[in-house]
Amino acid sequence: MTDADDVENLMRERLANPFLVLAVAPSASAAEIERQGQRLLAELAAGLDGARRYETPLGMRERTSELVRSAIAELRDPARRLGHEWWARGLAAAVAV
Amino acid sequence: MTAFSAMIALAPQARDADLVGRGGGRAAIRLLIWTALWATVLRNIGGSVGAWAEGSLGVGVTFLIAVAIPVWLFVVFPSWLAFRFAAPRGMRRLALAACWMSPLVRLRDLPSIAAFFDAAVDSPFRLAPWGELPADTWTALASALQADRRRAPAHAARIVDALAHLPAGARFPWLARVHGVETLVLSAVARRDWPAVARYARLGQGRLVVLLAMVARAARGDDVPAFELWIAWLRAPMRRALLPIVRTAVAQGQAVVTADVPPRARATIHARHVAMLEAAARHEELRTDDVMALAAAWQPAVDDAALAALHARALELGVRDGGARAQALREQVLDELALLLARADGELPRAPAHPFADTLAARAREGEIARIKASLAAFDADAVGPSLPPLAAWERWLALRAAWERAEQTAGRAALATLWRTGVRDRLWSYCCAVSHSHGTRAAWAAHMMFDWLADRAEVAGDLVAVLANRENARIALASLR
Numbered sequence: 001m002t003d004a005d006d007v008e009n010l011m012r013e014r015l016a017n018p019f020l021v022l023a024v025a026p027s028a029s030a031a032e033i034e035r036q037g038q039r040l041l042a043e044l045a046a047g048l049d050g051a052r053r054y055e056t057p058l059g060m061r062e063r064t065s066e067l068v069r070s071a072i073a074e075l076r077d078p079a080r081r082l083g084h085e086w087w088a089r090g091l092a093a094a095v096a097v
Numbered sequence: 098m099t100a101f102s103a104m105i106a107l108a109p110q111a112r113d114a115d116l117v118g119r120g121g122g123r124a125a126i127r128l129l130i131w132t133a134l135w136a137t138v139l140r141n142i143g144g145s146v147g148a149w150a151e152g153s154l155g156v157g158v159t160f161l162i163a164v165a166i167p168v169w170l171f172v173v174f175p176s177w178l179a180f181r182f183a184a185p186r187g188m189r190r191l192a193l194a195a196c197w198m199s200p201l202v203r204l205r206d207l208p209s210i211a212a213f214f215d216a217a218v219d220s221p222f223r224l225a226p227w228g229e230l231p232a233d234t235w236t237a238l239a240s241a242l243q244a245d246r247r248r249a250p251a252h253a254a255r256i257v258d259a260l261a262h263l264p265a266g267a268r269f270p271w272l273a274r275v276h277g278v279e280t281l282v283l284s285a286v287a288r289r290d291w292p293a294v295a296r297y298a299r300l301g302q303g304r305l306v307v308l309l310a311m312v313a314r315a316a317r318g319d320d321v322p323a324f325e326l327w328i329a330w331l332r333a334p335m336r337r338a339l340l341p342i343v344r345t346a347v348a349q350g351q352a353v354v355t356a357d358v359p360p361r362a363r364a365t366i367h368a369r370h371v372a373m374l375e376a377a378a379r380h381e382e383l384r385t386d387d388v389m390a391l392a393a394a395w396q397p398a399v400d401d402a403a404l405a406a407l408h409a410r411a412l413e414l415g416v417r418d419g420g421a422r423a424q425a426l427r428e429q430v431l432d433e434l435a436l437l438l439a440r441a442d443g444e445l446p447r448a449p450a451h452p453f454a455d456t457l458a459a460r461a462r463e464g465e466i467a468r469i470k471a472s473l474a475a476f477d478a479d480a481v482g483p484s485l486p487p488l489a490a491w492e493r494w495l496a497l498r499a500a501w502e503r504a505e506q507t508a509g510r511a512a513l514a515t516l517w518r519t520g521v522r523d524r525l526w527s528y529c530c531a532v533s534h535s536h537g538t539r540a541a542w543a544a545h546m547m548f549d550w551l552a553d554r555a556e557v558a559g560d561l562v563a564v565l566a567n568r569e570n571a572r573i574a575l576a577s578l579r
């Protein structure tokens with residue numbers, strides 16, 4: 001794998017931050033995260049346009065049901081949530097700017 | 098390795114082949130056909146026009162018909178027919194025949210040009226497999242074109258960088274600069290990759306390359322006057338196809354053709370970090386100063402107080418080893434910054450301004466040295482043979498060259514001198530000699546470049562024996578190209 005692949009994968013990983021994918025605040029409770037995840041999955045299944053994209057500091061990205069499920073699973077693990085939360089605090093602030 | 102064993106011999110066939118061998122015979126036949134054909138054309142033009150005009154033409158028109166037009170037909174028209182008309186329409190045989198007729202094309206470049214035509218239409222090389230092709234500018238451009246189309250920008254960038262820094266005497270034919278580079282630039286234009294367009298255009302010449310370089314500058318945000326863009330467009334070929342791009346460049350001023358480029362986040366340190374990762378992934382040029390400025394901005398976010406706050410949050414979430422988790426996030430940021438630093442241009446500051454930058458610089462140095470050591474494994478002289486084509490051998494060297502030249506900006510002279518004497522010198526030297534011995538004149542262009550590079554590095558390391566031997570090897574390789 002080259003450096004270019006590495007940085008591209010890192011960038012994708014950062015922009016696929018579960019808090020950005022689920023559009024919830026980093027301080028959201030586990031219940032809020034689950035609720036928002038299920039709502040997004042239902043909207044995606046219904047084919048709602050608004051659910052198909054999510055906001056990142058580098059513009060809109062495509063949201064899929066796999067991405068949503070993966071985000072919910074990531075945030076169920078407290079250790080993983082800690083890291084995502086730390087990145088999300090900065091990234092979500094940039095989205096809000 | 099002794100200097101004697103590391104010297105290459107001048108291949109006797111190198112010079113003789115073009116004079117008296119098959120190559121010489123073919124060149125003589127080509128010259129005879131040129132002479133017969135163009136003499137006939139000239140005679141017919143002169144005879145018909147002379148009979149028609151009956152002495153009524155002035156000096157200017159006579160000069161135009163008798164000298165300027167025949168010279169244009171003889172010198173420029175065949176390459177125009179090959180590269181502007183036949184090759185873009187997939188008429189490969191006509192394009193090769195036109196190249197054969199062009200005095201601007203050397204006979205021995207024809208197989209490489211054929212390979213370039215194949216790469217340009219994205220088909221496998223038909224005239225000769227890779228192993229039988231020489232390493233030269235045309236095959237290097239063909240390889241860069243394939244890499245660009247297959248989304249391997251790092252590989253394409255390494256080839257382009259090597260072509261941009263050819264040693265004195267290395268050939269870069271004019272037609273390759275105009276038409277070869279043009280095809281490469283157009284490949285990047287097709288996906289609106291303006292940083293790649295700017296990088297490739299530095300190699301080239303010609304009206305189209307000049308225009309596209311200006312559009313790329315405008316896309317970067319440079320001030321390019323609309324008047325100059327329109328003049329360049331008027332002078333360039335493919336005006337109809339390029340009109341939308343130029344119109345957009347002019348209309349949007351500095352923000353050109355960026356409809357698919359997302360807005361750049363600058364608000365927070367995290368967002369700046371991700372934006373820089375994106376720039377690196379897009380192969381935009383990064384500057385070491387910018388990465389170090391980002392590192393300076395990161396410092397308060399990963400200092401002891403910030404990590405303590407993170408540790409407290411870990412306790413709230415019920416995470417075990419919260420301190421270690423917080424420390425791991427700091428290490429993650431450092432690794433990512435080191436990766437960005439490895440892609441950036443410019444020397445590291447001699448005295449980093451803060452401890453975080455110092456740690457980052459050390460990590461970047463370690464990474465570069467590790468990268469060189471890892472790439473050295475591929476340079477086994479015993480494995481060089483017919484199965485490793487000259488161009489592939491050259492491309493393998495390009496990876497080491499890129500890592501070494503990056504390390505020159507980060508690792509410091511002492512570390513590189515040690516690495517040179519303990520691992521790189523003998524291994525790479527043997528490899529270059531093996532490539533040269535194994536492929537002869539087909540690898541001469543690449544061998545010249547590799548030996549010249551080795552001599553330069555030996556000079557920096559103070560290795561006089563290696564300097565002298567590799568300069569001589571480079572000279573011999575260059576002589577076999579003539």
